[in-house]
Every structure is written in C-alpha cells, then in structure tokens.
Amino acid sequence: MYKRSRFLIGFSIFLLCCESNEHIRKYRLPKNTMEGKNKSQKIPIEFQIGWIKPKSWKEVKGHAMRYASFNAPYVDGNADISITTFEGNSGGIVPNVNRWLGQIGIEPYSSDKILNIEEKMKSKLGEYSYFKLINEKNNETAILAAIFELKNRTLFIKLSSTLKGLRSIETEFIGFCSSIFIKG
Amino acid sequence: MLDLITKLLSSPRIFSYTVLWMIVLVFFGTLAQKDIGLYASQMKYFSSYYFTVGGFIPVPGGRSVLLLMTINLAFSLFKKNLWKMKKVGIIIVHVGGLLLLLGGGITAQFSSEGNMVISEGETINYVDDYFDMELVFVNTSLQDSLEYTVFDEPLLENGTKIIYDELNLQIDIIDHIKNVRIEQRISTADTIYKGFLNEFILLPKKPEKEATQNRPGIVIKLSGLNNSQDGIYGIFLGQKTPDTFQINGNLFFIEFRRKRTYIPFSINLLDFEKVMHPGTNVAKSYSSEINLIEDAISRRILIKMNEPLRHAGYTFYQASFVDGLDKETSVLAAVKNYGRLFPYISSIIMSIGLLIHLLIHLPKMLERRSNTI
Numbered sequence: 144m145y146k147r148s149r150f151l152i153g154f155s156i157f158l159l160c161c162e163s164n165e166h167i168r169k170y171r172l173p174k175n176t177m178e179g180k181n182k183s184q185k186i187p188i189e190f191q192i193g194w195i196k197p198k199s200w201k202e203v204k205g206h207a208m209r210y211a212s213f214n215a216p217y218v219d220g221n222a223d224i225s226i227t228t229f230e231g232n233s234g235g236i237v238p239n240v241n242r243w244l245g246q247i248g249i250e251p252y253s254s255d256k257i258l259n260i261e262e263k264m265k266s267k268l269g270e271y272s273y274f275k276l277i278n279e280k281n282n283e284t285a286i287l288a289a290i291f292e293l294k295n296r297t298l299f300i301k302l303s304s305t306l307k308g309l310r311s312i313e314t315e316f317i318g319f320c321s322s323i324f325i326k327g
Numbered sequence: 328m329l330d331l332i333t334k335l336l337s338s339p340r341i342f343s344y345t346v347l348w349m350i351v352l353v354f355f356g357t358l359a360q361k362d363i364g365l366y367a368s369q370m371k372y373f374s375s376y377y378f379t380v381g382g383f384i385p386v387p388g389g390r391s392v393l394l395l396m397t398i399n400l401a402f403s404l405f406k407k408n409l410w411k412m413k414k415v416g417i418i419i420v421h422v423g424g425l426l427l428l429l430g431g432g433i434t435a436q437f438s439s440e441g442n443m444v445i446s447e448g449e450t451i452n453y454v455d456d457y458f459d460m461e462l463v464f465v466n467t468s469l470q471d472s473l474e475y476t477v478f479d480e481p482l483l484e485n486g487t488k489i490i491y492d493e494l495n496l497q498i499d500i501i502d503h504i505k506n507v508r509i510e511q512r513i514s515t516a517d518t519i520y521k522g523f524l525n526e527f528i529l530l531p532k533k534p535e536k537e538a539t540q541n542r543p544g545i546v547i548k549l550s551g552l553n554n555s556q557d558g559i560y561g562i563f564l565g566q567k568t569p570d571t572f573q574i575n576g577n578l579f580f581i582e583f584r585r586k587r588t589y590i591p592f593s594i595n596l597l598d599f600e601k602v603m604h605p606g607t608n609v610a611k612s613y614s615s616e617i618n619l620i621e622d623a624i625s626r627r628i629l630i631k632m633n634e635p636l637r638h639a640g641y642t643f644y645q646a647s648f649v650d651g652l653d654k655e656t657s658v659l660a661a662v663k664n665y666g667r668l669f670p671y672i673s674s675i676i677m678s679i680g681l682l683i684h685l686l687i688h689l690p691k692m693l694e695r696r697s698n699t700i
Binding site: 167168169170171172173208229242246 | 469471472473474475476477478479481482489491493509510511513514523526527567
C-alpha cells in the first residue's frame with residue numbers, strides 16, 4: 144500500500160507534465176453566427192477616409208492590401224492609382240521612395256537627394272509629401288506618389304503609368320490627393 | 328531500492344536548494360523584463376524546463392525546479408519519523424505546501440488567458456489568446472455553415488511538415504515570423520508565390536518588448552491542391568482580405584489569427600463608458616455594460632475596474648478600451664484558471680498547520696521559559 148502510494152504520486156506528477164496532443168481541430172459554425180457576421184469589425188479602429196475623385200476615374204477592385212484602387216484614363220491607356228495605408232511610419236519616406244525608384248529602374252537616392260525632390264503639398268488631412276519619379280531613359284514607367292504621415296499611420300497614394308499618362312493626369316492626381324479626408 | 332529513492336527524493340536539502348534557485352530565477356527574471364519584456368522573461372525563466380546561459384550552458388528553469396520541489400515535498404510525507412502526533416502540524420504544513428505547488432501546476436498546464444475585444448453593439452462568444460496563434464483553413468462552400476480546420480501553435484514551428492489527409496493537403500511551415508513588416512515587391516514575383524505574396528513580401532521586424540504588440544505572420548507552402556494553386560502563401564495577423572483557393576471544388580480561405588477559445592455563452596456589449604480625470608486625457612474609471620447571453624436567456628451586467636464578471640469558471644476583467652471613430656470598443660481580459668482556489672485553500676491549511684504546531688509546542692516552550700526564570 145505504502146509503495147503503491149509512492150508510485151501513484153510519481154505517476155500523477157508525470158501526467159501533470161504531459162501535454163495534450165490534439166493540435167488539429169475541426170468544427171463548423173453557422174454562417175450567420177457572430178464570428179461570420181462581425182469578421183470585418185475585428186479591427187478595433189477602422190481607419191476610414193473619403194475623397195473627391197475626377198469623374199473619369201473608375202474605382203476598381205484592387206489587391207487585398209489596397210484601401211482603394213482606381214483606373215484613370217488618358218489617351219493611350221489607363222493609369223493605376225492605389226491607396227494603401229499601414230500603421231506606424233511604414234519604413235519612412237526614404238526607403239519607400241527608393242523602392243519606387245527601383246520599380247522604374249533608377250538606383251536608390253541618398254536621403255538628401257530625396258529631400259530635394261520632395262514637394263510639400265497641402266490637403267484636408269494636412270501637409271503631405273509629393274514625389275514625381277521619372278526615368279528619363281524609360282518613358283514606359285513613371286510614378287507619382289503622395290505620402291501622408293498621420294498620427295499613428297501612414298497613407299500612400301501612388302499613380303503608376305507611362306510618362307505620357309503621368310503628365311496628362313498629374314493635375315487631377317494632385318487635386319485628388321488634396322481632397323482626401325477622414326470620415327466620421 | 329525504493330527506500331533509497333524515497334530517502335534521496337525526500338531530502339530537505341533538495342527543498343533548500345530549489346528555494347535558493349527560485350530566488351535566483353526571480354532575481355534575474357525580474358531584471359530581464361526590462362530588456363526582453365514581461366512575456367519573454369516569463370517564458371524563459373519561469374515557464375521553461377531549462378534555458379541556456381551564454382547560449383550553451385543549460386540551467387534548470389522554473390518548471391523543472393518547481394516540479395522537483397513538488398516531488399521532494401510529496402516524498403517527504405513518506406518519511407516514517409514524520410508520522411508522529413507531535414509533528415501533525417508539520418504534516419499539515421507539508422500538505423498545504425504540496426497543494427499550493429499542485430495548484431500552480433494545474434494553473435500552468437490547464438489555465439488559459441486572453442482577451443475579448445468587443446465594440447458597442449457587437450456580440451462575441453470566444454476569447455483570443457494573448458500569445459498563441461493558429462492557422463485556420465475555412466471552407467466557405469457549405470450551404471449554411473463555415474467549416475474551420477485549425478492547426479495549433481505547436482505545429483507552426485519553422486520546418487514542420489503537416490500532412491492533412493482529410494483535405495489531401497501538405498503544409499510546410501517555411502517561416503513563422505513573430506513580428507512582420509510588409510513590403511511591396513520591387514520586381515515581379517516568381518510563379519511559386521501565390522496570392523498576397525505575389526505582390527508583397529513578409530519580412531521579420533524586431534519583436535516588440537510586449538509580445539501583444541507584435542504582428543505575427545507566417546509563410547507556408549501548400550502542396551496537393553493543383554499545379555496552379557500549389558505554392559507559397561503568406562498570411563499575417565489582421566490581414567483584411569485573405570488568400571483563397573479551391574480544394575475538391577470547395578472554396579477555402581486561410582487565416583492566421585490569435586488562438587481562439589470558444590466559451591459556452593456570449594457577451595453583447597451594450598455600452599462602454601469611461602470617466603476621465605478632469606482636464607486630462609487620463610482615464611479615471613471605465614466600465615462595460617453587457618448582456619450575458621446563455622441558453623437564449625440574457626441578463627444585464629456591469630463590468631467595472633476591480634469588479635470583474637465571474638461566470639462558468641471564467642473571470643472577465645475590464646482591462647482596456649479603444650476609442651473609435653463612431654463607436655467605442657471595450658477590451659476585457661478573460662482568464663480561466665482551474666487552480667484559482669488552490670492558493671487560498673493551501674494558505675489556510677498551512678496556517679492551521681503552523682497554529683497546531685505552535686499549540687503542541689507551546690506548553691514545552693512555556694515550561695522551558697519558567698525553568699530558566
């Protein structure tokens with residue numbers, strides 16, 4: 144009895160140390176449960192913005208990471224305009240501008256050079272940084288970008304098109320960026 | 328042989344050394360919180376069986392030390408010279424100490440804690456774990472229901488290969504990132520990258536000191552779907568629009584979310600109220616008025632700071648809040664602790680044991696004192 148008790152104590156302690164091995168679970172929930180219904184409301188603060196867009200621009204379904212996407216027509220085609228937003232500074236202005244420069248085939252600029260090409264613009268959201276990125280050797284890709292550094296997040300508006308498209312839409316693009324406002 | 332083992336394991340020296348080692352762990356664990364944060368420190372020093380010093384010297388962690396202490400206390404009860412009437416107080420104190428350690432073990436193994444983030448008007452019946460993640464495949468093609476296949480955190484370590492026959496699927500965990508940074512691709516992605524990874528990349532970012540502030544992500548390779556869908560997918564916590572694919576004609580999406588524990592009742596947040604210190608932005612108090620819905624019966628309850636809701640083994644504390652643009656969001660810390668009562672019960676038992684020990688020895692002590700006088 145005495146020996147058995149000692150064994151039982153040792154065995155119980157061993158069991159307490161064992162982990163459960165059920166690491167794959169499967170279950171069903173009705174589609175109209177709170178999980179399904181409130182899925183989109185899971186992020187506590189929804190950052191919602193509004194804008195005034197030129198009539199010719201068409202809002203299109205963009206990639207998951209985009210807040211909104213537009214097609215802006217010009218003589219030879221459509222420019223792609225995207226709005227993305229990330230929490231924090233999202234790497235800052237310099238790495239983002241250099242990333243865009245890479246997309247149009249230009250080597251990265253120094254911080255000073257980026258500050259030189261930066262233009263400060265005004266909008267309903269406050270001041271924002273505006274960049275016109277052109278590769279003189281390649282007319283096929285050019286970028287216009289606006290970076291709004293807000294309190295806890297950064298908002299990017301980017302236009303990608305040919306140089307010709309960029310030149311014909313630039314004024315509309317600046318007007319669009321300046322019209323951005325926070326909803327609510 | 329058994330007697331020798333009992334003698335070894337019941338040695339009071341083990342207890343002394345383990346207590347001393349716990350003091351060392353508490354000291355260094357507390358200091359480490361400054362650099363690595365509360366959760367990482369707790370995991371390294373207290374919730375581990377061992378950890379390494381200097382990268383290669385293994386030393387016992389809190390779990391193994393407390394386990395040894397429990398074994399030591401348990402075996403000390405088998406010392407034959409302990410079972411005497413005059414030592415009954417000591418026996419009771421030992422039993423109390425053992426209960427305290429067992430309660431700690433139960434809490435460590437079976438308890439769960441997390442939070443419930445509810446916006447005003449919302450109803451929720453699950454608790455999100457603070458730290459553990461889960462990878463979820465959701466089948467959306469069933470008529471009335473969503474079917475969730477959930478892979479828990481222990482399976483999500485780098486290099487793990489999960490073969491899930493039911494979906495004829497192989498999942499290779501390529502990179503489980505504690506805190507991700509999302510960057511747009513500069514050049515066109517290889518065709519092996521699918522969905523979100525087609526345009527973006529997930530990069531590791533230095534983890535925050537407080538683990539709850541991290542945004543975890545995972546890069547997985549899926550095989551067994553078909554040539555156009557097999558490939559590398561990336562998902563991160565809070566991804567708004569997840570990647571989708573088809574398995575046997577059913578449409579699935581994948582989600583990487585905090586481990587979800589369903590509770591047998593729902594909480595509907597009616598109103599969140601906060602009172603600020605006058606002239607400041609500092610909250611003086613905040614409270615959540617909720618409907619607790621169970622078996623279609625609803626009852627109204629007010630959860631305040633220091634006045635938690637205790638129901639069905641769960642305790643919900645008013646932990647925090649989020650100011651929203653149109654509505655407020657309450658954050659309730661939810662704890663299910665099976666060992667909750669052990670510290671109270673064992674403290675009472677130990678107190679009784681000490682009292683009995685004192686009472687038994689009091690006459691002797693008084694006698695000795697009168698003799699010296």
